[in-house]
Amino acid sequence: MKTLQATNDFVIKFANVNGSGSASANTLFAKSIARMGVPVSPRNIFPSNIQGLPTWYEVRVCEAGWNARRGGADLMVAMNPQTWEKDVAEVTPGGYLFYDSTRPMPAGKFRDDILVIGMPLTEICNATYTDPRQRQLFKNIIYVGALAALLGIELAEVEKLIGEQYKGKEKLLEPNVKALRMGHEYALAKLPCPLGLQVQRADKVGDKVFLEGNNAAALGAVFGGATVCAWYPITPSSSMAEAFAKHCRKYRMDKETGKNNFAIVQAEDELASIGMVIGAAWNGARAFTCTSGPGISLMSEFIGLAYFAEIPATLVNVQRAGPSTGMPTRTQQSDVLLCAFASHGDTKHPILFPQDAKEAFEFTADALDIADRLQTPVFVLTDLDIGMNERLCDPLTWDDARTYDRGKVLTKEQLDAGARFGRYLDVDDDGITYRTYPGTHPSRGSFFTRGTSRDRYARYTEEGTAYVDNMQRLLRKFETAKHFMPKPVVRPAAKPSRYGAIYYGSTAPAMEEALALFEADGIHLDALRVRAFPFQDAVIDFVNDHDHVFVVEQNRDGQLRTLLVTEGALDPARLGAVLHYDGTPITARFIHGDIAKRLSALQVTPLRRTVAGGASGE
Amino acid sequence: MTYLAKPKLHHPDLPKNALGLTRRDYEGTISTLCAGCGHDSISAAIIQACWELAVQPHRVAKLSGIGCSSKTPTYFLDKSHGFNSVHGRMPSVLTGANLANRELLYLGVSGDGDSASIGLGQFAHSMRRGVNMTYIVENNGVYGLTKGQFSATADRGSKSKRGAVNTDEGIDLACLAMQLGASYVARSFSGDKHQLVPLIKGALTHPGAAFIDVVSPCVAFNNHEGSTRSYDYVRHHNEAVNSLDVITMHKEITAEYPPGSLQEVRQHDGSVLRLRKLADDYDSSSRIAAMSYVQSHYARGEIVTGLLYVEPDAIDLHEHLGTTMRPLNELGDKELCPGSAALAQFNASLR
Structure with missing residues (x-):
């Protein structure tokens, strides 16, 4: 049998039981590879459950730095008997299977086209530890030690990480290091070290940080x-x-009082969450909520109020697979239309689409400015893939010269100076009107906020002309919004092309890798990454400048494509939908395969078959 | 109908409060509710209470939901910012507003349809959290704007104007508020201004979640025989347990009462709630005794009114959260943004 041979370019997948303490050991494994200067992108694949159900941790080791999921598994660490068969079947032919061999497995449970490596983990643990919880936890560390030996990961880097993790908790440090070394020594003595898959020190990580999107967005807030x-x-x-x-x-x-310059309320439901955000923002505080698709459905009534009454609100939607409860722990980009048009009546809402943790940080901070500037709900659309996975990204930066844009708010001094105030009076002709915070002035600037129709001076009215005047101004405001939203990123092909691709959010890493594959094929495809809705002219121009544009996204119905067609008045025939929506993150293999097929149907250049390392999986 | 302006002229000798303001300075636009509506009496009581307390009108934020009662904030305090939110969700908007600026007075006005049906959840949770507010429900047992359907506070067995009998149990919001942790709970009747005005004053000075259930007859749809929210029914079944005087900190206490019948409750801000007992066996300092009293009298068909329960040492949401004394909406970049040096450290911890 010919086994896979690869250095700094393979996928290892851990099959665990959730609640078994495997997560921290697996993170330790992934981080130690990054510490060797080799880019790594791990992903959690987990169930909606606390304890006992299967969970996976997929680590792509990739010196080229591709952060997308690759698909397939070259080495399976099969620690969960429940999923044994599926896990074994997933291993790439010529790949490796690492398992706990304490209990003998019947020969029929294996494959003969993969290299099987058994290590009696339970036996070792039982011989060393008496406490059942310790047996469980240290088993994970022991296999990390063994894998380090098998894959050529420097033990010193793993030990350094453990040292950092348990700094100040020396009682925990020592037994962890001991377990790690135990696994390492066992593997060196008894297992086929080194495997064909090897990690070799490189310098491809640089100053990148290992960061989760949710953590980054929170810091952005x-x-x-x-x-x-x-x-x-x-x-x-x-x-x-x-x-x-x-x-x-x-x-x-x-620092002086020990009091909090913040207030966090875990509300009774999403309706109350957004209500509180709107109340706080109406009263001049910057406020946000974070939720997922079902939460946006529940918040819709309030979102319409904030749109119509013009109250800032920042909503971070970490998307998951819908509809309904859908697949709560799987990723999708299926709330684009929901967020763009949330609530009854004619509404439109600005959306930002970060591609990774770094942009999740930046766009969340930006969204708070944009919401205040536009006095409207603003969405930051991430997803589970960005939000709940640690990923290598460029270090976060902040310009200390930056000040908050609180938008058009009249102060007591301005009101005293005789500023003309009409809450919905468009004095600057940009659709954005001035507001006042409650309590500002004893006799000027008070107004009544309501979800009913009103005139320019906030007086209730059901006059058709006043209503239309207001709705038209809201459209002008939406046009103004384009200036404040992040611009699209264009990646022209090496040579001019009649074909283009549009993508956004967490599709970016896979798309960029796919573009490299096309380039290697000699196929030229211009690409544009949408970063905001409303679409700037550059987005619509990009479509108009190409004969055919593929819109790559992670939902069933091509939601961004629909938005492009309606907002840009574009011909749908010229926009191809490349859709991946099974709940797993999209891969370059999928995008490359799908677009290549369509391009050949469009009768472009004949395609040569491309194979990029590894094998099965898609 | 805000185009209906009130006459600007008023009597030159109208009495002035400590701020030099007359009652007219606390008014709003002309009410568009039906003539004789109990809600208008409540608006008048709010105006009177704010004037007597010499509250700065613009330092009040008035919030409501949807319905007849929720329209009333336009009819008082026109120097205040108002917020007519969505049906049943005033409590969350008020909570958020309160978080943003703890220095304003928050007045939530709602109805029984708004608070006991769609808004029951938000009503409950705002009480649990101890939001510092005055929450008034103008309770008429009926949906007025949609023409006479029963609301969730309508008593079982009461009759609608069309003769239908309510078979669902009625919700007692005052009892619910007590059970959920409100620290000032009262019930009153829109037709009894002498009782209602001090109760509103007490609520406005109370440093926690203050709730007042005001029975407020609907003259259009719920003022007939067989209704338990009609003027006649409430007058005949009203059992006031105490009468309240609110003495703000700058006023001297002068009135004299027979010994034993008087209870004084001193609040955080130095104000004193002086309660004169009308029912000998009523104890407004015990939540459980109060609930038991109210419920057993309800079983006899009596509507217990007065200051039902008060907890003078109430702790509000800001204290629970440990928020800074400065309004959050006044904090700027300097206090809020950790800056690039902190970010560099954060980056370093992620490698």
Whole structure:
């Protein structure tokens, strides 16, 4: 049998039982590879469950730095008997299977086209530890030690990480290091070290940081000046609110009084969360909520109020697979239309589409400015893939010269100076009107906020002309919004092309890798990454400048494509939908395969078959 | 109908409060509710209470949901910012507003349709959290704007104007508020201004979640025989347990009462709630005794009114959260943004 041979370019997948403490060991494994200067992108694949169900951790080791999921598994660490068969079947031919051989397995449970490596993990643990919890936890560390030996990971890097993790907790440090070494020594002595898959020190990580999108977005809310957070727990967004609380405790306590320069309320539901955000923002505080698709459905009535009454609100939607409860722990980009048009009546809402943790940080901070500037709900659309996975990205940056844009707010001094105030009076001709915070002035600037129709001076009216005047101004405001939203990123092909591709959000890493594959094929495809809705002219021009444009996204119905067609008045025939929506993150293999097929149907250049390392999986 | 302006002229000798303001300075636009509507009496009581307390009108934020009662904030305090939110969701909007600026007075006005049906959840949770507010439900047992359907507070067995009998149990919001942790709970009747005005004043000075259930007859749809929210029915079945005087900190206490019948409750801000007992066996300092009293009298067909329960040392949501004394909406970049040096450290911890 010919086994796979690869250095710094393979996928290892851990099959675990959730609640078994495997997560921290697996993270340790992934981080130690990054510490060797080799880019790595791990992904959690987990069930909606606390304990006992299968969970996977997929680590792509890739010196070229592709962060997307690759698909397939070259080495399976099969620690879960429940999923044994599926896990064994998933291994790439010529790949490797690492398992706990304490209990003998019947020969029929294996494959003869993969190399099987058994290590009696349970036996070793039982011989060393008496406490059942310790047996479980250290088993994970022992296999990390063994894998380090098998894959050529420097033990010193793993030990350094353990040292950092248990700094100040020496009692825990020592037994962890001991377990790690135990596994390492066992593997060197008894297992076929080294495997054909090897990690070799490189310098491809640089100053990159290993960061989760939810954590980054939460920090963005802190830097962006959010003081009120109201939320309701929902996967996969809960960790954002929790991270916000953690960051606030660190960065937002008043040093003299010990009091909090923030307020976080876990509301009774999503309706109350957005209600509190709107109340706080109406009263001049920066406020946000984080949720997922079902939460947006529930918030829709309030979103319409904030749109019509013109109250800022920042909503971070960490998307998951819908509809309904859908697949709560799987990723999708299926809330684009929901967010663009949330609530009854004619509404449109600005959306930002971060591609990774770094942009999740930046766009969340930006969204707070944009919401205040436009006085309207603003969405930051991430997803489970960005939100709940640690990923290598460029270090976060902040310009200390930056100040918050609080938008058009009249102060007591301005009112005293005789500023003409009509809450819905468009004095600057950009659709954005001036507001006042409650309590500003004893006799000027008060107004009544309502979801009913009103005139330019906030007086209730059901006059058709006043209503239309207001609705038209809201459209002007939406046009103005384009100036404040992040611009699209264009990646022209090496040579001029009649074909283009549009993508956004978490599709970016896979798309960029696919573009490299096309380039290697000699196929030229211009690409544009949408970063915001409303679409700037550059987005519509990009479509108009090409004969055919593929819109690559992770939902069934081509939601961004629909939005492009309606908002840009584009010919749908010229926009091809490349759709991946099974709940797993999209891969370059999928995009490359699908677009290549369509291009050949469009009768472009004949394609040569491309194979990029590894094998099965898609 | 805000185009209906009120006459600007008023009597030159109208009495002035400590701020030099007359009652007219606390008014709003002309009411568009039906003539004789109990809600208008409540608006008048709010105006009177704010004037007597010499509240700065613009330092009040008035919030409501949807319905007849929720329209009333336009009819008082026109120097205040108002917010007519969505049906049943005033409590969350008020909570958020309160978080943003703890220095304003928050007045939530709602109805029984708004608070006991769609808004029951938000009503409950705002009480649980101890939001510092005055929450008034103008309770008429009926949906007025949609023409006479029963609301969730309508008593079982009461009759609608069309003769239908309500078979669902009625919700007692005052009892619910007590059970859920509100620290000031009262019930009154829109037709009894002498009782209602001090109760509103007490609620406005109370440093926690204050709730007042005001029975407020609907003259259009619920003022007939067989209704338990009609003027006649409430007058005949009203059992006031105490009468309240609110003495703000700058006023001297002068009135004299027979010993034993008087209870004084001193609040955080120095104001004193002086309660004169009307029912000997009523104890407004015990949540459980109060609930038991109210419920057993309800079983006899009596509507217990007065200050039902008060907890003088109430702790509000800001205290629970440990929020800074400065309004959050006044904090700027300097206090809020950790800056690039902190970010560099954060980056370093992620490698």
